[in-house]
Every structure is written in structure tokens, then in C-alpha cells.
Amino acid sequence: xxxxxxxxxxxxxxxxxxxxxxxxxxxxxxxxxxxxxxxxxxxxxxxxxxxxxxxxxxxxxxxxxxxxxxxxxxxxxxxxxxxxxxxxxxxxxxxxxxxxxxxxxxxxxxxxxxxxxxxxxxxxxxxxxxxxxxxxxxxxxxxxxxxxxxxxxxxxxxxxxxxxxxxxxxxxxxxxxxxxxxxxxxxxxxxxxxxxxxxxxxxxxxxxxxxxxxxxxxxxxxxxxxxxxxxxxxxxxxxxxxxxxxxxxxxxxxxxxxxxxxxxxxxxxxxxxxxxxxxxxxxxxxxxxxxxxxxxxxxxxxxxxxxxxxxxxxxxxxxxxxx
Numbered sequence: 001x002x003x004x005x006x007x008x009x010x011x012x013x014x015x016x017x018x019x020x021x022x023x024x025x026x027x028x029x030x031x032x033x034x035x036x037x038x039x040x041x042x043x044x045x046x047x048x049x050x051x052x053x054x055x056x057x058x059x060x061x062x063x064x065x066x067x068x069x070x071x072x073x074x075x076x077x078x079x080x081x082x083x084x085x086x087x088x089x090x091x092x093x094x095x096x097x098x099x100x101x102x103x104x105x106x107x108x109x110x111x112x113x114x115x116x117x118x119x120x121x122x123x124x125x126x127x128x129x130x131x132x133x134x135x136x137x138x139x140x141x142x143x144x145x146x147x148x149x150x151x152x153x154x155x156x157x158x159x160x161x162x163x164x165x166x167x168x169x170x171x172x173x174x175x176x177x178x179x180x181x182x183x184x185x186x187x188x189x190x191x192x193x194x195x196x197x198x199x200x201x202x203x204x205x206x207x208x209x210x211x212x213x214x215x216x217x218x219x220x221x222x223x224x225x226x227x228x229x230x231x232x233x234x235x236x237x238x239x240x241x242x243x244x245x246x247x248x249x250x251x252x253x254x255x256x257x258x259x260x261x262x263x264x265x266x267x268x269x270x271x272x273x274x275x276x277x278x279x280x281x282x283x284x285x286x287x288x289x290x291x292x293x294x295x296x297x298x299x300x301x302x303x304x305x306x307x308x309x310x311x312x313x314x315x316x317x318x319x320x321x322x323x
Contacts, residue, residue, distance in 0.1 A: 001280060002027065004050025004077075005057045006068060008039050011082060012059035014265055016043055018276050019057065027053055031060075051075055055283035057276075058082065063153065066091040069106060069293075073098040078105035078283035080276070083163060085296040087155055089321070092300055096293045105289050107279045108296040112168040112227075114274040117240040121231055122172045130233030133173065136213040137230040138165045141221025143247075143262065145199060148191040156197045158182060158306035162217055166302040167295060168229065169205075169213060176298070177213075179206040181315040182306040188220050203306055223247035224260025225267050 003023040005016055008030040016039055019026050026045035030036040036047045050056050051072065058068050058081040066086035072079035073095075085108050086092040099106045112118050124130055140161055146154070154160035170176065184198025192199045201217035224247030229240040242248070245267075247260035261267040275290075282289045301322050309316040 001025075001055060001284070002053045003055050003057060003280070004048075004053035005029070005045075005059065006050050007058065007060035008032075008035055009059065010265070013039065014272060015057055015059055015276065016045065018273050020044055022277060022280055051077060053077065055079070055280060057279075061153075062087055062155070066095050069095045070098045073102045073104040073106065076102055076104055078107075078279075080107045080109065080279045082109040083167075083296060084108070084155075084159070084300060085293050087159075089297070089300060089304060092293065092297050096297060099293050105282050106293050107282060107289050107291050108293060109275065110164060110167040110171075110291050110295070110299070111268050111271040111275045112164055113171050113271075113291055114278065115240075115268060115271040118168055118172055118229065121229065121238050121240050122174075124236075124238060125172065125231060125233070126174070129236055130231055130238060131235030133211050133231060133233045135232045136169065136173065136211065137228075137232075138169065138213065138215045139217070139226060139228045140165055141216075141218045141226040141247075142264075143221055143223070143225050145188060145192075145219040148189070151191055151197055152195040154197070155303075156307055157184065157199070157201050157217055157219070158203075158310070159300070159303040161219075162201065162203075162215060162306065163299045163303045165215055165217075165229075167291075167299040170295070170298060172229070172231070173207065173211065175207045175209055175211065177205050177302050177305075177318055178208045179315050179317050180204075180302060180305040180309050182309040183313075184310050192219070198310070203309075205302075221247065223249075225263050226261070227264075227267060 002025040004027045020043040027048045029050045055078040085095045182203035185200040186193045188199045199219040203215040205213040244258040249255035278290045281287045304321045305316040
């Protein structure tokens with residue numbers, strides 16, 4: 001396969017390295033041509049038109065995603081795009097329409113679906129090992145905040161960060177969110193508040209079957225990168241993300257044996273590779289697209305409900321934002 005890659009920032013560089021081992025030929029492109037040339041030389045790729053390929057991977061800034069996805073659809077080129085498909089609901093619907101109209105394989109990057117722990121928890125829940133699910137707790141903590149100029153363009157912590165939690169919640173439980181009540185606080189740098197965002201988050205979600213879900217987030221989890229999910233049922237309680245590198249220590253002496261995860265890329269390295277392999281298999285027609293634009297839209301709807309709830313200080317039912 002010849003695979004095209006647009007964007008060679010942090011996640012783009014990671015994908016470039018992965019694709020250099022999975023693709024027969026890799027064509028890279030970046031707004032900074034000199035960067036593209038250096039990367040291409042280092043990994044054995046070439047600089048060129050990434051759409052002149054059997055599949056294309058988009059790792060450019062969020063504001064460019066929708067147009068690039070639609071372009072791939074018009075060309076009938078299978079496309080992988082880092083989340084989100086677009087910054088807002090209207091643009092995401094445009095992308096969904098292009099995918100449906102052209103029948104193009106389109107995969108939106110939610111790498112947690114390809115993490116072994118989440119997959120095991122999903123299987124255990126479906127096999128009845130947990131019994132009837134009563135409650136879920138999720139946590140996403142970044143060790144340090146993003147650059148100040150990123151925050152005004154991010155869409156806010158619920159759209160930018162917790163959208164991964166919302167997607168994995170749907171995928172693991174197989175249920176839909178009914179109601180969201182979200183709050184936030186600013187405990188760090190002023191640039192979060194200046195952008196209308198928060199650096200600390202908490203939410204209570206009610207699923208369509210009555211299961212209660214709690215969610216916490218932070219841009220200042222100084223102990224390390226921490227992403228966990230706990231599922232408590234009538235037979236068992238499972239935790240995802242609790243291991244030797246979890247940045248968590250108990251007062252009773254329990255603590256990680258290894259060096260804490262420094263960032264999302266290190267924590268989900270294996271998942272990113274598995275995700276890209278799954279996309280290429282879908283591009284070859286060997287399987288269905290594993291994470292669709294419809295999935296991305298569903299997660300975005302939950303994030304929109306969370307932001308509306310945070311701003312208005314009230315519970316928000318999903319039909320308010322999906323209508």
C-alpha cells in the first residue's frame with residue numbers, strides 16, 4: 001500500500017514512524033516543507049501529494065480536519081483522521097454526509113478502543129463477569145497543561161480532552177448517555193479562564209439504562225499521565241489503567257513500581273500501532289471501519305452537552321444537543 005500522511009507534529013511524527021513499518025510506501029506532507037523533508041529522509045519516506053495514495057492519514061490541526069476529510073471522500077481515498085472529525089457539530093455532519101454519499105472508509109482516531117485493558121473490560125462486561133453494571137468512574141489527568149496559544153482553539157476541556165472518555169464509555173458499555181451535569185474550576189494559569197475554559201473538571205452522567213457515571217479531569221496532574229476507568233457491577237469491579245506505571249500512591253503504601261507515564265503517547269503507544277493496523281486493514285477491505293464518523297459525532301454530542309451544562313449550571317439531556 002502507498003499511504004499518504006498530512007501533518008508532522010507530535011502525533012504526526014509518531015504515525016510516520018509507525019506507517020514506515022506498515023506501508024509499502026509512505027508519502028508525507030507538512031506546512032513546513034523542510035520538516036517534511038527531514039522526516040522523510042530519516043524514515044525512508046518521500047515528500048509529495050498525500051492524496052495520491054491508497055489511503056491517507058490526517059494529523060493536521062483540528063481546524064483543517066473537516067475539509068481534508070471531505071476531500072478524501074470526494075477522491076474515494078480511505079481516510080484516517082485524528083479526533084475530532086471537525087471542531088463543531090455542523091461541520092461533523094458535513095463530513096458524515098460526505099462519507100455516506102461517497103461510501104468512503106473513514107476512521108476517526110479514538111485510540112483507547114485499541115488498548116488491551118479497555119478491550120478486556122468490554123469483553124468481561126459483555127460476558128457477564130461483572131454482573132449488572134451499576135456505576136462507572138473515569139479519570140483523565142494530564143501532567144502539565146498545553147501551550148497557552150492552544151487552549152483558545154481547543155474547544156475546551158470536555159471537547160478536547162474528555163471526548164476520549166465519552167467515546168470509550170459508549171464503546172465499553174454499549175450504552176448511550178442520557179443526561180450530563182458538568183462543572184469546572186480554574187486552579188492554575190489564567191489563560192484557561194481567559195479563553196473561557198477550565199483546567200479542572202468533574203461531571204455526572206446518567207446512561208440510558210440508569211447506570212451512573214462520574215468523570216474527573218485535570219490539566220495539572222503533576223504525578224504523571226493518568227487515565228483510568230472503573231466499572232462496578234453486581235458480581236465484580238474492574239479497573240482499566242491501574243498498573244506499575246499508574247501515577248497513584250495509597251496511604252497504605254501501595255504505589256507504582258515503574259516510572260509513571262509521562263504523556264498520552266507513551267501510555268497508548270501499543271494502542272496507536274494497533275489502531276493504525278486496523279485502519280489499513282479497513283482500507284484494504286479486510287474489515288469494517290472500526291471507529292466511524294458517526295461514533296465521533298456521538299462523542300461530540302456528549303461533549304457539547306457537557307459544555308452547555310457547565311456554562312448554564314444545570315443538567316442537560318442529550319436530545320437538547322442532538323435535535
